[in-house]
Amino acid sequence: MTGTGDIPCDFEAMRALARRRLPRFAFDFVDGGALRESALARNAAALDAIRLVPRVLTGATTRDLSTALLGRRYAMPLGVAPIGMANLVAPGTDLALARAAATAGIGYALSTAGTTALETIAEAAPESWFQLYVGRDPGITDDLLRRAAAAGYPVLVVTADVPAPGKRLRDLRNRFTLPLRPGPGMALDLLRHPRWALAMATGGAPRFANLEAYSPPGSSTGSLAELMAGQSSARLDWELLARIRERWPRKLVLKGVLHPDDARRAAALGVDAIGISNHGGRQLDAAPAPVEMIAPIRAAVGGAVPLIVDGGVRGGEDIMRCLASGADFVLLGRAFLHAVAALGGARGPTALIALLHDELDRAMTQSGCRRITEIDGALLHRPGDSCGGPGA
Numbered sequence: 001m002t003g004t005g006d007i008p009c010d011f012e013a014m015r016a017l018a019r020r021r022l023p024r025f026a027f028d029f030v031d032g033g034a035l036r037e038s039a040l041a042r043n044a045a046a047l048d049a050i051r052l053v054p055r056v057l058t059g060a061t062t063r064d065l066s067t068a069l070l071g072r073r074y075a076m077p078l079g080v081a082p083i084g085m086a087n088l089v090a091p092g093t094d095l096a097l098a099r100a101a102a103t104a105g106i107g108y109a110l111s112t113a114g115t116t117a118l119e120t121i122a123e124a125a126p127e128s129w130f131q132l133y134v135g136r137d138p139g140i141t142d143d144l145l146r147r148a149a150a151a152g153y154p155v156l157v158v159t160a161d162v163p164a165p166g167k168r169l170r171d172l173r174n175r176f177t178l179p180l181r182p183g184p185g186m187a188l189d190l191l192r193h194p195r196w197a198l199a200m201a202t203g204g205a206p207r208f209a210n211l212e213a214y215s216p217p218g219s220s221t222g223s224l225a226e227l228m229a230g231q232s233s234a235r236l237d238w239e240l241l242a243r244i245r246e247r248w249p250r251k252l253v254l255k256g257v258l259h260p261d262d263a264r265r266a267a268a269l270g271v272d273a274i275g276i277s278n279h280g281g282r283q284l285d286a287a288p289a290p291v292e293m294i295a296p297i298r299a300a301v302g303g304a305v306p307l308i309v310d311g312g313v314r315g316g317e318d319i320m321r322c323l324a325s326g327a328d329f330v331l332l333g334r335a336f337l338h339a340v341a342a343l344g345g346a347r348g349p350t351a352l353i354a355l356l357h358d359e360l361d362r363a364m365t366q367s368g369c370r371r372i373t374e375i376d377g378a379l380l381h382r383p384g385d386s387c388g389g390p391g392a
């Protein structure tokens with residue numbers, strides 16, 4: 001299904017176009033999950049299962065989609081999730097996403113494993129967040145913290161759910177490694193996607209730009225990839241998180257939380273928001289869908305701690321489902337990469353943001369909500385419950 005002109009009208013159409021435009025190994029890296037991809041499927045299925053009971057005659061003729069989070073007002077409760085290796089989709093992807101998000105007034109997080117230097121992103125889009133992987137080498141962690149603070153990042157997102165890399169079968173089957181070592185299969189793939197290959201040849205292959213400072217000049221992509229592999233969350237523990245909390249002077253988010261007890265502990269330690277995530281189904285394949293964990297985590301931490309959720313969100317109604325379930329803010333990962341692959345960095349992210357805005361606005365109108373704060377648990381249909389409480 002495509003939309004007006006050549007703009008795909010939904011996530012699946014965007015994804016289908018991305019599949020055509022990218023070599024298979026690149027599409028699979030973006031699109032794939034861990035092991036049997038059960039968590040990946042569960043993320044979408046759990047959202048599909050949430051039903052919202054619309055209210056009528058509320059006079060929701062005008063809507064305000066803006067929301068407050070972490071000391072700032074956003075145009076929508078939406079952000080671009082941190083994404084490593086984003087420039088594998090196209091050169092300049094990190095920058096295109098950061099700029100589009102800034103222009104639209106939504107969130108954007110640059111990953112430690114991003115392919116653009118954190119200083120460059122901060123200059124282009126000063127409200128961006130920085131996502132930190134805490135690796136084996138404490139010197140690198142300290143220096144990344146120092147650099148993020150010096151560059152003025154208002155929000156630090158510490159990712160907790162990569163103590164070991166996910167086992168991604170599509171990458172293993174495609175022999176996708178860094179640096180790329182094209183075997184016969186991959187070479188054919190590249191020949192079939194000359195536009196992508198040419199863009200990489202002229203625009204530059206993706207590199208772990210934030211780690212280059214920590215390896216000798218001229219290091220190969222391979223040795224940087226090794227450095228990156230050690231820079232996940234293997235060394236992170238509660239003590240270290242407390243140290244980061246002491247050192248980081250601005251807002252702090254812990255991402256990759258699924259257990260209510262971990263959320264409670266993080267809140268007690270002073271994090272400013274909790275990121276409920278299973279890394280888009282790319283880590284523990286048996287993990288629950290993040291949206292299923294919102295209610296128990298909300299019950300554990302109370303109403304004061306903002307909850308940011310991601311995983312499987314494919315449209316405006318999914319954003320609404322997350323908010324009705326108790327989340328304050330929603331991140332999307334793959335959808336933004338598919339948008340860049342499908343339409344390019346200049347048009348893709350902006351088209352996706354417009355699509356999500358339109359869908360959320362329609363869903364709010366159709367449900368009788370004028371403001372984001374009106375989207376709450378009263379909209380949820382729980383099979384077996386009588387909706388609307390006593391006397392309804």
Ligand SMILES: Cc1cc2nc3c(=O)[nH]c(=O)nc-3n(C[C@H](O)[C@H](O)[C@H](O)COP(=O)(O)O)c2cc1C
Pocket residue numbers: 029030031043081082083084085111112113114131159255277278279280281282310311312313331332333334335
């Ligand atoms: C290609 C790719 C790379 C990712 N890299 C990172 C990363 O470097 N740091 C991080 O915290 N999360 C990373 N994630 C997870 C996302 O931040 C987010 O949790 C996930 O994509 C949300 O699910 P969705 O893709 O279904 O929207 C990555 C996800 C993808 C798809």
